[in-house]
Amino acid sequence: xxxxxxxxxxxxxxxxxxxxxxxxxxxxxxxxxxxxxxxxxxxxxxxxxxxxxxxxxxxxxxxxxxxxxxxxxxxxxxxx
Numbered sequence: 001x002x003x004x005x006x007x008x009x010x011x012x013x014x015x016x017x018x019x020x021x022x023x024x025x026x027x028x029x030x031x032x033x034x035x036x037x038x039x040x041x042x043x044x045x046x047x048x049x050x051x052x053x054x055x056x057x058x059x060x061x062x063x064x065x066x067x068x069x070x071x072x073x074x075x076x077x078x079x080x
Contacts, residue, residue: 022039023040023041025037025039
């Protein structure tokens with residue numbers, strides 16, 4: 001890790017080219033330190049998947065079965 005001196009402008013802003021056009025999380029570590037971490041934004045309607053270990057396990061199992069050629073025909077319009 002290397003330190004580099006930068007001067008903030010009149011509004012307290014600095015430029016960080018490494019983070020250009022990136023979403024970031026800013027964590028205040030102390031009165032004079034901040035931690036900046038790149039972040040991925042997950043749309044709210046999709047977030048449930050990442051919060052559900054069961055859903056992730058089912059998808060992983062399905063991918064494993066597909067890779068092994070264990071496929072079945074499925075008609076979404078057919079009654080059960």
